[in-house]
Amino acid sequence: MPAESVDTEHQRESKARPLIWFLARGLESPTSRPKAWDLVRALALVGFVFFAAASSFSWLRLNITTPLKHERINPRDAYDISPIEQDLALLRRWLPVEGKVGYLSDRPEGPRYELRYRLAPLLLDYNWAKHDWVLVDYPVGQGATLIGLSRYRLVTALPEAKSFARGMLIYRRNP
Amino acid sequence: MALFLGTLLAFGLAWSIGYFLVRALWREQPRDLADRLLRLAAAFGLGVGIVAALDFLWVAAIAKPSRGIVLVDLAVLAVVFLAYRLSRKHSAPAADGSRVFGWTSGGVVLFFTVIALGIVGTVLLRVPDGAWDAIAIWNVHAKFLNAPSAHGWKAMFDPIMEQSHPDYPPLLPGFVARGWLYAGQSIPLVPMTLAFGFTLALLTLITAAVTSARGGILGALACTVLAASPIFLGTALSQYADMPLAFFFLLAVSLLYRADQEHEFRPGLHVLAGLAAGMAALTKNEGCLFLVALIAGRLLYLLLSRSTLKSLAWLLLGMAPIVCVLLCYKSFTPPNYFVAGQGRDFWKKLLSRPRALLIIDSLRIELEQPHSFSVGFLQRTRTWNWHLLASSALILLLGIDRRRFAHRLSKWALALVALGLLADIVGTRVATGAFGWHWSVAIIAAVLIVGLGFDRRRTGHASFLAAATTLVLVNVGYFVVYLLTPVDLRWQLMFSIERLVFHTMPLAIFVAFLAVASWGRDPTPVLTKPHQG
Numbered sequence: 001m002p003a004e005s006v007d008t009e010h011q012r013e014s015k016a017r018p019l020i021w022f023l024a025r026g027l028e029s030p031t032s033r034p035k036a037w038d039l040v041r042a043l044a045l046v047g048f049v050f051f052a053a054a055s056s057f058s059w060l061r062l063n064i065t066t067p068l069k070h071e072r073i074n075p076r077d078a079y080d081i082s083p084i085e086q087d088l089a090l091l092r093r094w095l096p097v098e099g100k101v102g103y104l105s106d107r108p109e110g111p112r113y114e115l116r117y118r119l120a121p122l123l124l125d126y127n128w129a130k131h132d133w134v135l136v137d138y139p140v141g142q143g144a145t146l147i148g149l150s151r152y153r154l155v156t157a158l159p160e161a162k163s164f165a166r167g168m169l170i171y172r173r174n175p
Numbered sequence: 176m177a178l179f180l181g182t183l184l185a186f187g188l189a190w191s192i193g194y195f196l197v198r199a200l201w202r203e204q205p206r207d208l209a210d211r212l213l214r215l216a217a218a219f220g221l222g223v224g225i226v227a228a229l230d231f232l233w234v235a236a237i238a239k240p241s242r243g244i245v246l247v248d249l250a251v252l253a254v255v256f257l258a259y260r261l262s263r264k265h266s267a268p269a270a271d272g273s274r275v276f277g278w279t280s281g282g283v284v285l286f287f288t289v290i291a292l293g294i295v296g297t298v299l300l301r302v303p304d305g306a307w308d309a310i311a312i313w314n315v316h317a318k319f320l321n322a323p324s325a326h327g328w329k330a331m332f333d334p335i336m337e338q339s340h341p342d343y344p345p346l347l348p349g350f351v352a353r354g355w356l357y358a359g360q361s362i363p364l365v366p367m368t369l370a371f372g373f374t375l376a377l378l379t380l381i382t383a384a385v386t387s388a389r390g391g392i393l394g395a396l397a398c399t400v401l402a403a404s405p406i407f408l409g410t411a412l413s414q415y416a417d418m419p420l421a422f423f424f425l426l427a428v429s430l431l432y433r434a435d436q437e438h439e440f441r442p443g444l445h446v447l448a449g450l451a452a453g454m455a456a457l458t459k460n461e462g463c464l465f466l467v468a469l470i471a472g473r474l475l476y477l478l479l480s481r482s483t484l485k486s487l488a489w490l491l492l493g494m495a496p497i498v499c500v501l502l503c504y505k506s507f508t509p510p511n512y513f514v515a516g517q518g519r520d521f522w523k524k525l526l527s528r529p530r531a532l533l534i535i536d537s538l539r540i541e542l543e544q545p546h547s548f549s550v551g552f553l554q555r556t557r558t559w560n561w562h563l564l565a566s567s568a569l570i571l572l573l574g575i576d577r578r579r580f581a582h583r584l585s586k587w588a589l590a591l592v593a594l595g596l597l598a599d600i601v602g603t604r605v606a607t608g609a610f611g612w613h614w615s616v617a618i619i620a621a622v623l624i625v626g627l628g629f630d631r632r633r634t635g636h637a638s639f640l641a642a643a644t645t646l647v648l649v650n651v652g653y654f655v656v657y658l659l660t661p662v663d664l665r666w667q668l669m670f671s672i673e674r675l676v677f678h679t680m681p682l683a684i685f686v687a688f689l690a691v692a693s694w695g696r697d698p699t700p701v702l703t704k705p706h707q708g
Contacts, residue, residue, distance in 0.1 A: 041692075044572040045396065049283060051565050052403035056290040059408070063297050085361075098327045100335070113338060117315045121322035123335045 087168075088118055090158050094170045095122060095133060102128025105137035136169040181358035182365055185226070186372065188248045189350070192255055193222020199258035200443035207275045209394065212383035217430070217447065219376040220422050223369070224454035225251070227349030228500045230320065235503060238325040240356055275386050280395035287402035288378050291411075295374050298412040303363035305370070305414030313416060314366055315339045316348035321355055332507060342508040344501055346457040347416045366414045373418045374411040378402055380422060381681050384429035385688045388436070393573075397688045400566045401681055410677045416459050417674045423455035424465055424649070425681045428642050431473070432689070434486070435638040442489040449493020456494075457501050460511060461653070461678060466494065468648035476641035516661025524659050534657045537668040541676060571621060574691040576630040625690070634690050642686050649679055 095101060103124035105112055115137070116124045128134045134152060152171040197218045205211040226248065233244050276284065304310050316339070319331035331341045347369070354365030381401050386394025401407055410417050427448045434444035452469050455462035473487050509515075524530060544560050625634070633639055653675050660667050 041573055044569055045392075048565055048569040049396070049399055051561070052399045053286065053290075055562065056287060056294070056403045060290050060293045060297070063294055098322055098324050098330065100333075113311060116335075117311050117339065120315045120318040120336075121327055121330055123330060123333055125335055 084118065087158075091119070091135070091168060091170070094156055095119075095135065098122055100125050100131060102126075102131035102134035103137070104128045104134060107137060132173040134171040134173075136171060138167070138169065178358045178360055178362055178364065182354055182362075182368060184245075185350075185354040185357040185365065186368060188245075188252060189222035189226040190219055191222070192225055192248070192252050193218035193220070195252070195255040195259040196221060196225070197447060199255055199262045200447050201441070202262045202443060203437075203441070209275045209383045209386035209391070212379050213387055213429070213433075216376045216380040216383060217426055217451070219372060220380075220419065220426055221447070221450055221454065223350050223372075223419070224346055224423075224450075224457060224497070226353055227346045228457060228497060230349040230353045231345045231504060232500060234320050234328050234352075235507075239323060239327060240321050240352065242356060244353070244356070275391040276395070277391060280391040283395040284382050284398045287399050288375070288382075291378060291402040291408065292371070292375060294408055295411040296371060299367045299371060299414075302412070303367055305363075305366060305412075309366060309414035312339050312343060313347045313414065314351060314361075316341070316343070316345065317351035317355065317366075318361060320345070320348055320352035321361070329507065332509060337509075340512075342460070342505070342511045343416075344457045344459060344462070345504050346454060347419060370411060370414045370418065373422055377418065377422045377425070377681060380425055380429070381684060384425065384433075384685055387433060388429075389688055389691075389693070393688050393691065396569075396573075397684050400569070400684050404562055404566075404680065406673055406677050406680060410674060415674065417677055420455055420458045420462060421678050421681050423451050423458060423462065424678060425685055427451035427455065427465075427469060428472075428645055428682055429685060431469075431490070432638050432642055435476070435480075435641075440485070442485075445486050445489035446493035449490040449495075450497060451493075452490070453494040453497025453501075457497050457504075460513075461649075461675075463501075464652040464656075465645075465649055466498075468645045468652065471648055472641040472643075472645035475644050476637045479637035479640060512662070513656065513660060517659065518661075521659065525655070527658065530658050530664055531654075533664060534654060534668065537672050538676070541672050567621065570687045570691060571624045574629045574687070575624060576692055629690050630692060639686070639689050642682075642689065646679055646682050646686050649682075653678075 098121050100123040103112070103116070103126055105115075112126075124135065125131060152173055155170045155172045158168040158170070194215070197214050201214065205214060229247060229251065230240075230244065233247060234240055299305075305314070315336070316331055319328045322328045322330065330336070331339070350369060351366050354369070355361045358365060378398055378401060382394045382398040384394075385397040410421075430444050430448035430451060434441055434448065437444070452462075452466055455465045470487070470490075473490060476482070477484065477487060542563050634643075657664065657668065
């Protein structure tokens with residue numbers, strides 16, 4: 001298309017562009033000066049950077065000043081032994097490091113799985129009756145009624161292990 | 176203090192191994208700051224991957240972990256250092272050494288990187304154990320790899336642990352296990368630092384890769400688009416393998432793009448890209464799909480540029496050692512649930528229209544309003560749902576070649592675009608729960624702009640088409656995987672779609688910025704004719 005005719009067309013249509021005038025101004029023709037279009041691009045770029053900066057900064061402020069419910073920020077948590085790990089250490093004193101032990105609990109699936117993952121590489125088997133060692137997650141005093149007293153004896157009760165359980169009991173099958 | 180120093184040793188050794196490996200294979204001296212940053216980011220990811228692969232091989236060969244592996248790490252470090260020293264004698268001089276970042280673009284990169292790291296760091300400190308899959312999959316595997324008895328690590332393949340997906344590849348657990356071994360305790364600091372490190376490495380990589388290809392201003396803008404994305408921030412703090420996977424996707428493609436722009440054939444860059452692609456496969460099973468997509472993209476490149484198969488051969492050579500490690504790992508694992516679950520209804524699921532519509536609708540909802548589990552740790556602001564729209568509009572505006580567009584399209588098309596964007600804004604504010612007309616208009620408008628308005632010298636170039644083909648094929652592959660999944664599709668979409676969107680997001684940003692029109696100093700104003708390697 002010859003540049004001249006495009007310019008003429010542009011002039012004819014210049015009165016009928018109420019909405020997109022600013023954008024169209026830069027797209028006039030192959031021969032027109034690119035300043036207006038460059039301005040559109042520059043405004044888009046600067047506008048986006050300001051939008052992203054405001055958005056990111058408000059996220060940062062919100063996430064620092066408004067922790068989620070029941071949560072705290074303590075840099076020591078990154079390298080300290082957490083309360084859960086301290087309780088797990090109590091269990092590990094009595095249980096083998098690896099292999100399989102039985103696990104009996106009526107807790108929901110999520111917490112049961114979590115304990116299984118946290119005690120790895122020890123495997124917790126929900127089919128507990130097959131194993132010599134059984135970990136019972138019930139309040140102290142209730143475990144004995146759930147597990148056959150004649151076959152298993154209580155090795156230890158760990159009522160202080162409260163971070164992930166209601167009180168752990170460790171039973172061992174009688175010889 | 177010992178815990179901290181042990182963690183530092185693990186990361187320091189990994190990064191050093193990666194650095195000297197990158198320098199040994201990429202012999203050309205860095206030509207500017209972007210080149211240096213690209214090497215530093217690549218060194219982190221590849222170093223972590225190599226250490227993780229060594230960790231798994233050691234455990235598989237010796238049967239149990241031992242601190243003696245530090246000698247293996249030091250030996251590997253010595254070998255790559257020697258290779259680096261030897262390669263320096265043959266290295267090419269630096270090209271120009273000019274500044275690529277002005278004060279403004281450098282300041283923008285620094286600002287957004289610091290803010291993103293601040294957000295991710297804060298939430299990592301608040302949730303040191305990471306999201307659920309970090310506890311239930313990745314860190315559990317690391318615990319098994321550190322099991323003290325002989326062959327104790329194989330207990331992770333016991334049917335009891337089926338829920339922890341033992342077939343998932345060992346890159347992330349391998350490195351976490353190594354960090355814990357050096358630290359002497361299974362402390363959260365190691366996976367936290369790894370997540371933080373990959374966040375920084377990915378931001379550095381996208382900035383450096385785009386800057387190297389398109390100049391400092393567009394590089395800074397690419398960093399901004401990624402750093403301000405809610406899906407990026409949500410994924411970064413979850414401590415999942417999705418962040419490393421996205422990193423390796425981008426690293427492989429950007430190194431190949433870089434290699435294509437060189438005037439001389441550089442086999443080292445292809446080998447590095449192959450290593451990065453292999454690492455992707457060693458990170459998650461989705462990485463295997465990426466390998467196929469990357470090779471298909473390269474075949475297209477060879478076809479279009481009429482090059483020889485030499486570059487592909489070097490790429491495959493880079494992939495080979497890591498794929499061997501992966502095959503070794505897979506020889507121990509039970510079959511993947513996706514592969515094992517395929518049955519007679521294969522074709523029925525593949526051609527199911529309701530399943531396809533459900534996937535598209537879930538994708539649309541996730542893009543409009545990221546809502547899923549891994550982003551749940553972030554407090555949301557009102558700008559949360561506007562990021563995709565704003566960044567898409569920006570890229571389209573930057574991409575329009577004014578003269579070409581004026582030739583090809585009347586101003587009425589611009590009105591359509593404006594209407595499309597307006598409809599999208601309205602549609603975002605009034606979520607209908609269905610794939611509404613506003614999305615259709617917006618997509619048609621975007622396709623019109625890209626197809627008719629973008630500079631064909633860029634979007635028609637073989638290197639660009641190879642990168643774009645890889646991006647498209649990976650996403651098509653994900654779509655097919657969703658169609659065929661043997662588990663409940665709604666459940667799987669709910670818990671995975673945002674992570675799958677994220678896998679290719681940095682790569683999509685890279686490809687988009689390759690296509691946009693030049694701004695400021697552009698290292699490749701018109702793409703050079705590719706070498707005939």
